[in-house]
Structures are given as C-alpha cells and as structure tokens.
Amino acid sequence: MKHSQTLIPTLKEVPTDAEIASHKLLVRAGYVRQTASGVYSFLPLGNKVLKKVEQIVREEMELAGAVEMLMPALQPADLWKETGRWYNFGPELMRLHDRHDREFVLGATHEEVITSIIRDEVKSYKKLPLTLYQIQTKYRDEKRPRFGLLRGREFVMKDAYSFHDTDESLDDVYDKMYLAYSNIFKRCGLNFRAVIADSGAMGGKDTHEFMVLSEIGEDTIAYSDTSDFAANIEMAPVNVEYTRNTEQEQERTIVDTPSAKTMEEVSNFLNVSIDKGIKSLLFKIDEDKFALVLARGDHEINDIKLKNCLGATHVELASEEEAKALLGADIGSLGPVNVKEIPIIADNAITSIVNGYCGANETGKHYINVNPNKDFTVDKYEDLRFIKEGDPSPDGKGTIQFAKGIEVGHVFKLGKRYAEKLGAQYLNEQGKQEVMTMGCYGIGVSRTVAAIVEQFHDEKGIIWPKSVSPYDIHLVTVNTKDEEQLHLSESIYKELQQNHFDVLFDDRKERAGVKFADSDLIGLPIRITVGKRASEGYVECKVREDGEQFDLHVSEIVPSIKKFFSEN
Amino acid sequence: MKHSQTLIPTLKEVPTDAEIASHKLLVRAGYVRQTASGVYSFLPLGNKVLKKVEQIVREEMELAGAVEMLMPALQPADLWKETGRWYNFGPELMRLHDRHDREFVLGATHEEVITSIIRDEVKSYKKLPLTLYQIQTKYRDEKRPRFGLLRGREFVMKDAYSFHDTDESLDDVYDKMYLAYSNIFKRCGLNFRAVIADSGAMGGKDTHEFMVLSEIGEDTIAYSDTSDFAANIEMAPVNVEYTRNTEQEQERTIVDTPSAKTMEEVSNFLNVSIDKGIKSLLFKIDEDKFALVLARGDHEINDIKLKNCLGATHVELASEEEAKALLGADIGSLGPVNVKEIPIIADNAITSIVNGYCGANETGKHYINVNPNKDFTVDKYEDLRFIKEGDPSPDGKGTIQFAKGIEVGHVFKLGKRYAEKLGAQYLNEQGKQEVMTMGCYGIGVSRTVAAIVEQFHDEKGIIWPKSVSPYDIHLVTVNTKDEEQLHLSESIYKELQQNHFDVLFDDRKERAGVKFADSDLIGLPIRITVGKRASEGYVECKVREDGEQFDLHVSEIVPSIKKFFSEN
Known part of the structure; x- marks a missing residue:
C-alpha cells in the first residue's frame, strides 16, 4: 500500500x-x-x-x-x-x-x-x-x-x-x-x-x-x-504450612493500650512483631448472624473465602455499635478470649502464633502472651486470607508475585x-x-x-509483534524527488509484494525526518530505507524492536526479510 | 466440516x-x-x-x-x-x-x-x-x-x-x-x-x-x-426516428364521442388506430403554471423527463376543475387545437401523426383528421415518454426489453x-x-x-454458484452404520481437505432420503455419495445445477473435482 x-x-x-x-x-x-x-x-x-x-x-x-x-x-x-x-x-x-x-x-x-x-x-x-x-x-x-x-x-x-x-x-x-x-x-x-x-x-x-x-x-x-x-x-x-516457633508459652496478661487501635499501632506500642498479632474482626453474616474472624496481624481477610467458608451469600464488618453490644468493647479492642456467644473462625496462620497479642474485649486494653487453644478455642480453621507476595505458590512451585x-x-x-x-x-x-x-x-x-x-511500545511509538502488525515492512524513500531512489523503491516494493510481503510504502514528498518519526510511531517490525546509497544498490534496514540497523544490497533484501520473518 | x-x-x-x-x-x-x-x-x-x-x-x-x-x-x-x-x-x-x-x-x-x-x-x-x-x-x-x-x-x-x-x-x-x-x-x-x-x-x-x-x-x-x-x-x-406515413392530410372535422374518454375508448369508438391518438394532458407545473403536454395515444408521459424539459421541481396532472376553468372541457376531451393560453409541449412521437384524433376542448367531442403544425402549433418537441418494450435501444444497438x-x-x-x-x-x-x-x-x-x-434455485432448493457456496462439496454417507461406507467417507473427506476443498460431510445417522433431500435443499455445487458400491471403491457424483449423475472410482475423485471447479 x-x-x-x-x-x-x-x-x-x-x-x-x-x-x-x-x-x-x-x-x-x-x-x-x-x-x-x-x-x-x-x-x-x-x-x-x-x-x-x-x-x-x-x-x-x-x-x-x-x-x-x-x-x-x-x-x-x-x-x-x-x-x-x-x-x-x-x-x-x-x-x-x-x-x-x-x-x-x-x-x-x-x-x-x-x-x-x-x-x-x-x-x-x-x-x-x-x-x-x-x-x-x-x-x-x-x-x-x-x-x-x-x-x-x-x-x-x-x-x-x-x-x-x-x-x-x-x-x-x-x-x-x-x-x-x-x-x-x-x-x-x-x-x-x-x-x-x-x-x-x-x-x-x-x-x-x-x-x-x-x-x-x-x-x-x-x-x-x-x-x-x-x-x-x-x-x-493460600497453601502455606505454618510452623510454631519453639518459644515457651507464657502466661496471658492484660495491658493498657490507650489510643492504640490498629494492629500496627498496638504492635508498635507493645514492641511485639505484628505477625504475633491476632486480628479479630466481628463479621455480620447474612443480615442476622455474627462471627468473630481471626487473622494474623500482617494478613487481610478475603471476603470471598470467608463467604465460601461460611456458606454465606453476604458478609460485612459489624458496626461499632454491634461490636459494643455483642462483645462489650470498641472494634479496636476485640479479641477471642472468653468469647462464647458467637462462633470463632480463624485463618490457618493463627495456628503459628505463640505468645501473641489481641484485644481484650475491653476498650483500650489488650492481652499479651496469648496462645491459641490454651487461651481461646477456634471453631474452625480455614484459608481465609488474601495471598501475599512472597507466599509459596499454591501449586507448590515457586513464589507468589x-x-x-x-x-x-x-x-x-x-x-x-x-x-x-x-x-x-x-x-x-x-x-x-x-x-x-x-x-x-x-x-x-x-x-x-x-x-x-500497552505491552509493545517505547517512547517513539508502537512496536508491533510480527503476527499482528498492519503491514510487515515499512519501505521509506528518503527523497522522492531523486529518480534513482524512487525507481529503486518502486522495484523493491514490487519484489516484496511478489514475495507475499505486505508493504507500506512511504512515497510521500515529506522530509526524511518526518518519515522516520512516523515510521517509528506506526511501528512496523522492519523498515527499509532507500536513501543515498540507492545508486550503489544499497538500502538500510532497521529492526523496530531493538533498533538494530544495517545496510543491505538489493539482492539480499528478500532472503534477509524472509529469514527475519521466519524467526520467532 | x-x-x-x-x-x-x-x-x-x-x-x-x-x-x-x-x-x-x-x-x-x-x-x-x-x-x-x-x-x-x-x-x-x-x-x-x-x-x-x-x-x-x-x-x-x-x-x-x-x-x-x-x-x-x-x-x-x-x-x-x-x-x-x-x-x-x-x-x-x-x-x-x-x-x-x-x-x-x-x-x-x-x-x-x-x-x-x-x-x-x-x-x-x-x-x-x-x-x-x-x-x-x-x-x-x-x-x-x-x-x-x-x-x-x-x-x-x-x-x-x-x-x-x-x-x-x-x-x-x-x-x-x-x-x-x-x-x-x-x-x-x-x-x-x-x-x-x-x-x-x-x-x-x-x-x-x-x-x-x-x-x-x-x-x-x-x-x-x-x-x-x-x-x-x-x-x-427514447431514441426513435419517427417517420410520417405517406397518407394524404385530410380536413379536420369535429365528431361526437359521447362517453368515450380514454384514448382506447375513443380509438375504438372512432375505429381509428390508437397510435393516431393525440393524448393531451394538462399539467400543473410548480404550483402556479400550466402546460398542455401531448403524447401519442399508445405512449405514457414520464414525469421525470417532463420535469427536466421544463426545468421544474414538481409536475402533476391538473384537476378536473382546473381543466374546465382553463380549457373549458372535461379532462377526457382536451386537445391542442386553438389553445393559446398555455404552452404546448409534445413528445417527439407526435411528429409522426397524420390525420390523428384529439379532444376538441368541448366535453364529449373530439376532432378527427388532426395534423400537427397545420391544426395546432407545438412550442417544444422533446423526448417525454416512457420507453416501451420493442423500442430501439437508445444506444442504437438492439431492441428494448x-x-x-x-x-x-x-x-x-x-x-x-x-x-x-x-x-x-x-x-x-x-x-x-x-x-x-x-x-x-x-x-x-x-x-x-x-x-x-433468487436467481439460483429450483423446486428442491438452492443451487449455489461455486464462488459463493458455503462449502464446495457435500459428502454424504448413505449408511453410517456400514463400516466400509463410513471408512471410505472418512478417507475421501481427508483427501478432499488436503486438496484444499471445503467439504460438508453428512455423517448423521439419518435415512438416505432425508440426507439427499437436505443436500438438494442446501445446494452445494456437487454431491459425492458413498453408498452400496463403497466396497468396490466407487462413489456417486451428482452435479446440483443440472442433476447430472455418474459413478466415480475413488482414485478419480480429486482430479474430477478439480476439473469441475476449474470450469466456469
């Protein structure tokens, strides 16, 4: 064309x-x-x-x-x-x-x-x-x-x-x-x-x-x-085998945690690693039921997994008022210890915690040295959290990114x-x-x-994969007023077409700079430039993807291009 | 498929x-x-x-x-x-x-x-x-x-x-x-x-x-x-050279034509050939002008030609009242004789009339032996009529159909x-x-x-031209329960595909009659039927267009089909 x-x-x-x-x-x-x-x-x-x-x-x-x-x-x-x-x-x-x-x-x-x-x-x-x-x-x-x-x-x-x-x-x-x-x-x-x-x-x-x-x-x-x-x-x-460390279990103690509400704040305040935190979330299930859902301090609960685990059609975090009414504390101080009224569901990672911390169901207070099974009972352990970068891949091969x-x-x-x-x-x-x-x-x-x-471009323009490029080859004549260049371009155009290549032939009377910029922008896999060396029978080839440039004799064009397009 | x-x-x-x-x-x-x-x-x-x-x-x-x-x-x-x-x-x-x-x-x-x-x-x-x-x-x-x-x-x-x-x-x-x-x-x-x-x-x-x-x-x-x-x-x-016959011009006479209004009725009543009739139509032009338009009794005025001739954007037949007011007679008795008030425009065919008839602008009366130029003057002759079957083609070659x-x-x-x-x-x-x-x-x-x-069908179904047929060949197995037939069909199917033919393979467990009727209905150019002679390596070929049927040995299928598709 x-x-x-x-x-x-x-x-x-x-x-x-x-x-x-x-x-x-x-x-x-x-x-x-x-x-x-x-x-x-x-x-x-x-x-x-x-x-x-x-x-x-x-x-x-x-x-x-x-x-x-x-x-x-x-x-x-x-x-x-x-x-x-x-x-x-x-x-x-x-x-x-x-x-x-x-x-x-x-x-x-x-x-x-x-x-x-x-x-x-x-x-x-x-x-x-x-x-x-x-x-x-x-x-x-x-x-x-x-x-x-x-x-x-x-x-x-x-x-x-x-x-x-x-x-x-x-x-x-x-x-x-x-x-x-x-x-x-x-x-x-x-x-x-x-x-x-x-x-x-x-x-x-x-x-x-x-x-x-x-x-x-x-x-x-x-x-x-x-x-x-x-x-x-x-x-x-999440397919992680959690292991408990060998630390000795300590006695649970209640501590004041004034104005520390999030897992990070409490972790910093107590100077305890956040992966010892027992995040305790009160969920409202299908409008009329509640459950206390536990995740490790550095993990996030995945609603879809929670729904599937509970066979629920809808789950949402309970309100401050509901938390207060049900567990007697602000949302920032909830925890599983002594909770009997509602089921406790925990992400599997909770099993790895030794001497953790959690809310004490008293506003502004937390327990430290809390240990699952000893200090509270979990009704059901399941995979409830979002996967994280660095987790092992669920298929057992490699690491999640x-x-x-x-x-x-x-x-x-x-x-x-x-x-x-x-x-x-x-x-x-x-x-x-x-x-x-x-x-x-x-x-x-x-x-x-x-x-x-989105995947194939650079600052100059598009870089089409060969399979979907609008044309295979961009044929550019540097100076269309130069009879020799134009004549050679025309004959290359015909030869490439005869060899079933789809060629875009820039025959415009534009400055070479404009044509080159347009060519990079349009992004065909390969550009053949007919310029000064036309009289010697030489053209310049440029691969759009890597910018590689080389001179080719006219006789080499078709075999070289064929080779280029047969490569992956 | x-x-x-x-x-x-x-x-x-x-x-x-x-x-x-x-x-x-x-x-x-x-x-x-x-x-x-x-x-x-x-x-x-x-x-x-x-x-x-x-x-x-x-x-x-x-x-x-x-x-x-x-x-x-x-x-x-x-x-x-x-x-x-x-x-x-x-x-x-x-x-x-x-x-x-x-x-x-x-x-x-x-x-x-x-x-x-x-x-x-x-x-x-x-x-x-x-x-x-x-x-x-x-x-x-x-x-x-x-x-x-x-x-x-x-x-x-x-x-x-x-x-x-x-x-x-x-x-x-x-x-x-x-x-x-x-x-x-x-x-x-x-x-x-x-x-x-x-x-x-x-x-x-x-x-x-x-x-x-x-x-x-x-x-x-x-x-x-x-x-x-x-x-x-x-x-x-209409590109006809009208010639006057050699008949002697007679004197115009007025005659009673009670209840004869159309050209046919007057022609029959007077026993004068209809091609001697001068059909006189009062047209209203662009809302405010009028013209009397003449055509031969056996011709019809073409509005588009009339509009172009007059440079008008709209023409329509005048009403009974307008005719009466302008020319003093019913529409069935209008004619060009003694009309001075409005222009008279005539189709070229009027020039051929000798001793014609036309309305006398008196209700119930016509003139006979009317001759153009002698009995009335035409302001403009032009091609105003619809072409008719039998007219010479306007390009001078052949006859119009x-x-x-x-x-x-x-x-x-x-x-x-x-x-x-x-x-x-x-x-x-x-x-x-x-x-x-x-x-x-x-x-x-x-x-x-x-x-x-619409152009390619018969009572049995469609008959696709080769170029647009959904598939080239309909391959029909008469009895899919017959191992030999099925096996041969499969191998013909593969061979035809390898030779780049697009094949519809009727592999259904249906009665042969149903398959043949469907095949005629669907209308692919050629049908290959694998039936009783499968064991001998013979199939039946049927050309949908002309119904030609012949047996072919398996070895002849591809060459025959290639020949068939290379023919026009």
Missing part, C-alpha cells in the same frame, strides 16, 4: 483525553479516531490490525471445533426479560424503541439470542455438544468510557457459546477453549496469564480470565514466579442458568427431557489490540 | 411469513433464523456465504484502490444535525439515547462520519483522491420489513466513499468502482445490469444502480437485447453536498480553500446473498 493512497493521519500532539500509552499511540499513529465518547472509527491501519487479530481468533476457534455464525446487535427486549437481565443489567445496557414503539436492546452479549436459537433448533442429545462463535460488535454504555479501545461503548468481541448434555462434555470443551485462548494470545505476542477468577455473580462453576500483564491493568493477579499458576488475587488459595492485568478473555462454565430461564431442553438417550448445560467464552478483540500496544 | 459438529437446522415446512424463494429457502435450508422482525441471525451456513461474498467485495475493492476501514454503528446525532438528515431522514433512522441522555443514531449510512473524519484529517490536495470503504452493519427501521434478507432492519453493507479535488478525479474513481461492482456481481455468478438511475433527490450527478434480474424485483429495467444498455425505466431515453430487478449496488457521484454541510475543505495547489467533491458507493452484502438465491 502506498502511503499516498491511504489515510494515516499521524499527530505530533498527544490527545488531551488520552491517559494511557495505547490510547495515545493508536490516536497519534493514525490507527483510530474517536467518533463519540467511547466510540471509535478504525482508520485503515487500525482496521488491518483488528482484522489480523480476528483472523488469529478465527483460526484457533476453528481448530477448537467451534463453528462461526453471526447474530444481530439489535435484540428484542422480550428475550432479555425472559432471563431477567432486562431488569438487572442496569444502565450499561443500551436500549431503544423501534418505530412501532417495541423495545430493543443493543446486545452487550448474546446468551439470550443464541440460547433461544438452540432452544428452537436442537431437541436431541445427538446434536450435542455444539460450540458456536461469532466476531461481532457489542455495546455497553460505560459510565466513564476511557482508555481508548480498552473501555469503549462499541467494541468488537469474539463470543462463543457451547451447549452440552453432560458436565464432562462441558469440561472437555472448556479445556479446548482454554487451550485455544492460550494459543490466540500467544500468537498475538502477548505476555499474559490465564487466571482463576470469581464465578460468583453469574452462578457458574469454573472460570478463568485471560489477563495481559500491564501496569495500567485494573485487576491484581497473583502468579507464581516459576510455574503457570495465576489467579485473580481474590481467588488465590503480584502483577496488574488487563482482562482480554474470559472462559466460563455457565451451567444451566440461561438454558433454564429460556427453556433450552433436549431429549436424552432415555427419551427424557433435560436442561442443557452451557459454557460461554469471550475475547475482547478491539481491547486486545490496545493491550498489545 | 462434519454435519454433526455444526448447526444446519433444515425444515420441511415453508415458514408462514416467507413470500419469496430466497426467504423460504434460506430459512428452510438452515442458513438464517429471524431474531426479530427484519433482524436475522446468520447460522453457520449463512455466515459462510456472507463471508464469501464479503471476501469477493474486499478483493475487488482493493484492486480498485479503495482502502478498508471500520466505522461505528453508533453515531452522535450532532453530525446528522449538521447535514440536516437528523430532521429529514424520517422514521427509518433508528435513534436512541445514552445513559447521559445524549442523542445517537444507528448508522443507516456513513456519509456524516466519514466526511467528518476527512474534514479533520485531510487538508491538502496532495492527499486527494482518497477512497475508503468498510464492510459493516447498517440499520434502517423499515415500516414493513419483509422478504427475509432482502429488506431487513439490520443488514450488512459495503459502503465506500471517495474524496476529490476535481470532477475528473471523481469520474475516474467512479469508473473504477463501476468496474469493480461489475466484477463483484459477475464473480457472484449473478445475472445483473448496471442501470442508469435517477440522481434526483440526492442532488448528485451520475448514478448507476446494479440490478439483479428477478421477477420479484421492485424496479423495472429497460435493457437492450443485444448491447449493455440498461436503465431504470424512469431514466431510459423490460425486466424486474433487485437493487444490490449503487454508485453515485455525490458532488459537494455533504462536504459543504460538514465543511470538508482542502487547500488547492494555489493555496486556496476549496470544498471537496465526493462519490459514494454501496453494496447490500446480505441482500446480495438473497439475490443470488
């Missing part, structure tokens, strides 16, 4: 509303333009990258046995009422009326539409399992659209849905999709983790998020420094929720009606484009 | 709401399902055809020098207010509000968005011409969505827009797009005509519609039986309309601000899929 024939409006200025690298660079390098808040036009370069990512997704979906289809964005509200999402999706769901005043939504996802199709068309176990996907435009009316393509209101997604008669069949397809997702993000060149995620609200079972590691990510990932283990921090189990991640994909065992609501049933081998089991699998395709830029 | 792995829900019943073949067959053969009135889901087969047509469009657009991009469906109302279309597009434009109550439209076309981008990004003649296209989903809230994919409310279009500094540049790109469109519809196998169309309302210049010939089409095309000439009937010029057409494409010289409204200006070579000139070029991609089915 000749630069003069396409539209690549590069900018020197950083757009004022852009906060993150991908947003800044995709606008500056002429890949996208905002049409409305959170709504973007993909200019030719942006569209090419989008299509390349789509193609990778398509190939891996097909390999995984998923079949492509295409559902509409315009969906009748009735379907969303059947599943209840019309009422509880909230203002993110875009709604409209047609000319006959019938209600529609602009699809944020397609569970309703696909499940209604399958309900009508699949009646027998013989047609199961079935996995269908589409690459299609989605709508979500974000309250604060920002970060360019990362959080838009109209965006391209790949969404897949699988239908099954058994859980084993779902497990099998889930594993295939998991593998396909790993392949997709690998092929996009991304540094990512498949992270164990919370399936809570959607009522399903297993679920993994695919997170691209990035400082601007909004989720925290706990991952192993040596193995594949990774989980959303909320979902990471934290990273921030951008969610680009999500695989989910939905179960029967939608099939039940929409009546998607089949006849099993015994001729009995059964409700189907479902999985759903999403990839934010346009978001993936942005995530790639 | 194995049938068991995908979703092809064929139906025996014709959907009750389907009136035309493409609608019936695309539903019955499992290509699409309606999600809401005028809104369809493309099931796997439908999606494959859609993607094939898209790919043909893409290839020809690239060859024509157009560059792909992707604009959003969600468009801010402000842009549509700038061009005025917010106010005058009517209820077909789908509108909605976001959570902050800002107005949006769902794009019916993208002139506003693309022109606003070009306005902001292209400032110099050096960057012109520029042709951009997208394949994207459009919305139009049809009052009566019907005919399946032919008239939907959500549909896939290819829309292209070109920007120019000169009319010559626009002409050049227009010609390229015209050629690309011809190639696209040819490659889709369609019998179509590029038809001269009316550019009236949109204020542009040249415009052609690409019409697929079909009885269910809503437009009438006048085309030459030997040349390329084709025009919307409203736009076809009529056909009905489905519009699948439209190329249009838009001119400066949108660029002016949105302020898309550039600096010309002299450094002066000028308004850009535009072209726009649309193809109804999903509509093209339906148009193909």
